[in-house]
Amino acid sequence: MKQDYRLAKGGRIDRARPLSVTFNGRRLFGFAGDTLASLLLANGQHLVGRSFKYHRPRGVLSHGSDEPNALLAVDRGPGRIDPNNRASMVEARDGLVARSQNHWPSLDFDVGAVNDALAPLFPAGFYYKTFMWPRAFWDRLYEPAIRAAAGLGEAPSSPDPDRYAHRHAHCDVLIVGGGPAGLAAALAASATDKSVILADEGAELGGALLHESSATIDGAPAAQWLAETVKTLIGRANLTLLPRTTAFGYYNHNHVALIERLADHLAAPPPDLARERLWQVRAREVVLATGAHERPLIFADNDRPGIMLAESVRAFINRYAVAPGRRIVFATSGASAYSAAADAKAAGVDVALVDIRREEACRADAAALRAMGCEVLTGHTIIGSTGRKRVSGLIVAPIDGQAKVGARRTLDCDCVGLSGGWTPAVHLFSQSRGALRFEPAIDGFVPDRAAQAVRSAGASGGTYPLSACLTEGFAAGAAAAGAPAARSFAASATRVGFQPARALPTSRDAKRVKAFVDFQNDVTAKDVKLAVNEGFESIEHVKRYTTTGMATDQGKTSNMNALALAADALGKPIPQVGTTTFRPPYTPVSFAAIVGPSRGSLFDPVRKTPIYDWAAERGAKFENVSLWRRAWYFPKPGEDMHAAVARECKAARGAVGLFDGSTLGKIEVVGPDAAEFMNRMYINSWTKLEPGRCRYGVMLKEDGYILDDGVVARLAPDRFHVTTTTGGAARVLNHMEDYLQTEWPHLDVFLTSITEQWAVIAVQGPKARETIAPLVAGVDLSNEAFPHMSVRACRILGAPCRLFRVSFTGEVGYEINVPSDFGRAVWEAVYERGQAFGITPYGTEAMHVLRAERGFIIVGQETDGTMTPDDVGLAGMIAKAKPDFVGKRSLARPDLVAPGRKQLVGLLTEDPNLVLDEGAQIVENPAMPIPMRMIGHVTSSYWSANCGRSIALAMIADGRNLMGRTLHATVAAGFASVKVSAPVFVDPKGERVHG
Amino acid sequence: MLLIDCPYCGPRPEVEFRCGGEAHIARPAQPADMDDKAWAEFLFIRSNPKGVHAERWIHQHGCQRWFNALRDTYTDAFIETYEMGTKPSRLPDGRTTR
């Protein structure tokens, strides 16, 4: 239970709730309220990982989400392992298992560390300059080696048992950040009647106040103010508080994405609790109060475990009651580190401070700290550090006015707190496409012109004094809520101000030392310089060449340093160099949270017809057709697909087959101008179609190519029942609505999808009439009274049906359209009736074969979006007299009338047992050299039991002139000879359909 | 995700809408009279401006009405939405609607 570095008192941890975690197999102890980072530090574990490229030992740098180094795999049980968790953001809980990454064989002894020694060979972009010879080595040797070296943790390998939730929300004011500025904004905004959401990525609200032990607000200690404020806010019904929630993306029109972490911090999350919840908030106004990130200082070996940010040292001490060292040296170029140093000293730690600035710039702060008994060196630079797996000393030296470096001295220490100034967290503001402005006074970019309804407050806007953060936050919250109000907060003074520090002056050869800028991607100051020397002048080039800012922290602590270094190297002012682009997400977000419920069975709706269950009960095999799941074939015991389909096909021609056509798209077209509208939409003419009759219609896109087809019934002068292909249902309705509303709004026509109103039961075959006759009331089914291509209203089993005499098989056929809820009952009744005739249910495969035997096309199979009616042999359907219809003009375009277009033909293989692949290509001469001239391709190909041989349809250049010719189709190996035939294989005269 | 002000339903999220491309390209009254070039332009040629763009939207999962919008294609900000068959209150920069 020993925690060597735990302070005896203080902090926000709950000492009454001890817990233990496992790190690399070792059990470590801590308390509720710890993060993995604070717990590791409490146990003296500074070394927590190896760096990306050089495998250098690395420790915790930060206490927040900007952590670049301390990335751990967290194992939450089977299926619940994930890599690259920032230790500072993982809340400790009992039983948590964590492992360090990117080392072999162990964290302490890592073979990869030879890279550190070989580092001179691996400057930025080295891989572009080598590994090119011999060529073959790239695939076999170099690339695999590069890949094996890259990457951080291990990707999860088993399915994730957790659930992830989604929530859309709207509010008047969204506040991001719950530090003093955000809390003050919330106080103001929630005092109105507006709806307010406040999100903070931390486990507790408070931001910097959570580790602010000395400040006062309105006379009370900051912690007390915080507690009272949070209490007030919890009481506000119009305010939703979301801790553990990161705003990660700011999209168009104030659409902000938040990720709420619900379960990972719980030792035993309830089974229904989602692990994470994605919030998509549409906010009228947004207040960004996201704080600022501290910058490390850049000097040789500034990356040793134990070297961290000064404010983080302060947070570990004040918030977590962990002293990250027994002797801490602060190295700073600004004022805020003095507060950290003072707090450390007050906590009983041995403290020294080195300030880059000259004594005059920091006299008061230095004096105060000295008064506490600390050594303070001003006007010093940092030359380097000592130690390897943990810092053991900081090498410092005085600098004079001419930046001349004096004699070195090593300050012993086991922890270093760095402060190179602050960078406002403008990520979300910039994502919202707001413009930034460089503010020399704080050496940082701050929000300038907003592009959306957004405002920034507090440190994220470049305001650092606490009282100003509060006042500004309040004003922003009030203004965002449309109730401008001011309130000033009297807070104790904050130590602010810093001198911009770049690579620190050194007496060593700067070209040879490793002074890290981007810790995670191992980018050093000299890499940035090298990039500039090589002509990579744009900061975007520098980023991509060196990879600075491209790691999982996206350069939160490093981008400002990198760009300042680049600016120096270029000799340009910072504003001219500019920033790289801020992109979502602010911090990495799990794929699953973004996907939310749309996984597994909810990935896509599975549409089923009213007959589906019947088919499933009979062991049907199904296939996916758009969102539908359709019965594919109905195997009997022992039958394979081939046998089942052959049997189904024979039954449909020999007796009677039963087919579920419910997925066909159906549209009711109603209104006095319905026929005129149909005339314009289809290539056919509809004027003369009598009510009670049907016609096969073809519809084009405006470019002249076939869009869809289907049988259309005229129910009444002003009412059509249009059918479409299964996949085309929505497309056709959309196409019709578009023309109706935008081109011909004066036509009085109304379109309604009735696809799902009607189940469609196709009864096909010579015995079809006898099968349904007993069931149909109100219709004379005789050929004379009800010929092919007719429609009648009738009742079946009492249900009002629309009975079509149509056929997609070439046999006598009926399609019963029955209101869906009666579908199964009618289907069963038909099936029952048909038993006497050997009725056979058939699936989509037999349907395809049967129609191919008759040469009926399927849109999407014979056609691919480049076929005209003439190409597929349907030119005759074009109503010659119509002056116009959609697509007509395009049919006259030069290339659509040019000779040599592909035309629909039949193909018969020389070997009748050979079934070609659909998609096989056709050539005239298989002996041609490659590239060969292809003259067409097979669109449909089946074994036809009715023909006793294989049959195929194909689109072949000038095909109608090639009847009888022998051509060659590709098969798995080589070619097969085929003979061109008419695209009809059964009943060439089309007589059977008339019964 | 855009927020689109349907003239009939008010501001709604983009996922309820379908975009129909450039607006005010009326289908010629007599296509047959057009030469190949003019017809091809009608079919394929688009302004595609960087800046204010007149475009068509349908509130597909809402009122299912088509309407027009002016949107700045650089900022993605909507300037105006207006009913089919009407003209915007101001025209896109320097361009006349056809």
Add this chain to the structure above:
Amino acid sequence: MAELAGSASAARRQPALAAPPVLWAGVAIQVLPDEARFSLRLPKAAAATAAEVAGFSLAVPVNRYAKNDQRWSARLGPNEWLLGGPEGDGGAIAAEIEAALAGQIHGVTDISHRQVAFDVAGAEAANILNAGCPLDLSLVGFPGGSATRSILGKAEIVLMRPASAPVFRVECWRSFAEYVHAFLAEAARDCPARE
């Protein structure tokens, strides 16, 4: 045999989805019984002045819902209404509408079997719906008497809130019912008090 064919009682409606209610502390999701439903369309000009037809109020603004006795209407667009009434009244409703609008241009289409309806009720109802519906479902954004087409996850729905009570009616096409129901049931798992 003709009697069998014509007899009104020979087949009973078999609903698209038979699912037991989903019950959580904050929400109850139930499949609603069958009803008769029609899509009514009027030309733009007539739509603007339409008052009442066959007991259905048409004189409501777009995206509003009205109920008279057993018959309800939801105005989904400037010239489109979704009409609903008791299951047995389908024939009567159609006839009454045709009678009332005789001589006027209109379109009525029976979609009784196209739709499936759910009731989503309870304090958490709006939150559950917001798992997949991107609209503002607060009383301000979607007050009592609201009705609109929208989406839920990957399905299109019609969403109605007859009154200010947190009781929503969700309609979808029948083949999406299984998905919509499963989606809502999954979302409802967010209900138990957290922590």
Add this chain to the structure above:
Amino acid sequence: MRRFSFAALLAEAANAHQGWGRQWRNPEPKRSYDIVVVGAGGHGLATAYYLASVHGITNVAVLEKGWLGGGNTGRNTTIIRSNYLYDESAGIYEHAVKLWEGLSQELNYNVMFSQRGVMMLAHNQHDVQSLKRHIYANRLNGVDNEWLTPEQAKDFCPPLNISPDLRYPVIGAALQRRGGVARHDAVAWGYARAADARGVDIIQNCEVTGLRRGPNGAISGVETTRGFIGARRVGVVAAGHTSVIMSMADVRMPIESYPLQALVSEPVKPVFPCVVMSNAVHAYISQSDKGELVIGAGTDQYTSYSQQGGLHITTHTLDAILELFPQFSRMRMLRNWGGIVDVTPDRSPIIGKTPIEGLYVNCGWGTGGFKATPGSGHVFAHTLATGEPHKINAPFTLDRFYTGRLIDEAAAAAVAH
């Protein structure tokens, strides 16, 4: 040009890397050039390189409004393949793949072309038909592409989920083994360095704001933010901005510019050996040399020059990825960005003359032109140098939209990355 090699690297290591010169100059624009290329993306830079290296024309400037390679070249998912359906497409993409195969050596710049194989999944009968149609056509065009069973697909890509219980089970796949990925930035930089070394001026931060024409109507140069630059021939290779530039000469284009998004995950150790694409569920994925999963999304539905799109597009992409690779559910998205893609009605590029004498265009690569970079630059250089198309780009005229002779890869396959 300082030659890059392991030996040079060793020498420089000893020299603290002080001796590497600039990879390209930063010249002031001259008053005029023989040829001005507008747009320093991969295609524009490759064009300049081949003008110099193949045609010996070195009095060439490439004008770039931002930083070279900062357009779609710098933001694409780097999938390279040539298994397109139509002869014309197979011709140009295969020409490119052949050039890719020797590109690192030719440019003396390691563009990390990795022929890890591109596998396209079939999820329904229609996919099977379509992929087989491609495979057969490719075979006869001399392009490698083969059919795999689900088990073979899984062998090739072990993370693939081939369970029959998926919403859209994998029922087969087409594999182009010679397909793969390359390091996108290196392609731009390699061409820039090689073109620069041959005398081409690459002028960044120089936006073309106007196209000037002489009294005879022919092009005489370009107005830019850095002044007028004369040229006898101007080649516009500006991807998403093509319409904007062409409209400066009143040439209206059959192009719309859409946002196209992509994303990367946090880097992880190698888990994904190849490229997988699925048109039916709309996903494509590979793993980069640095370890991130690189995932491409679809376009937003509206035109935009904002280089960003909506979150719902990303959502849709990731749900498809998790459907195929559920084990990646806890992987995290690290960065999500967008580009501006220039889409033609038939999804095939336009490479050649325009109605204006001296003005040439190379555009319309839409969502899939990275793979074509070397081939496109090579044939466009020919066109610019000779005034006539190379036989490979001859079919890709602007004129085809007037005659109807489209090369409709869009109809042939839903997606063309």
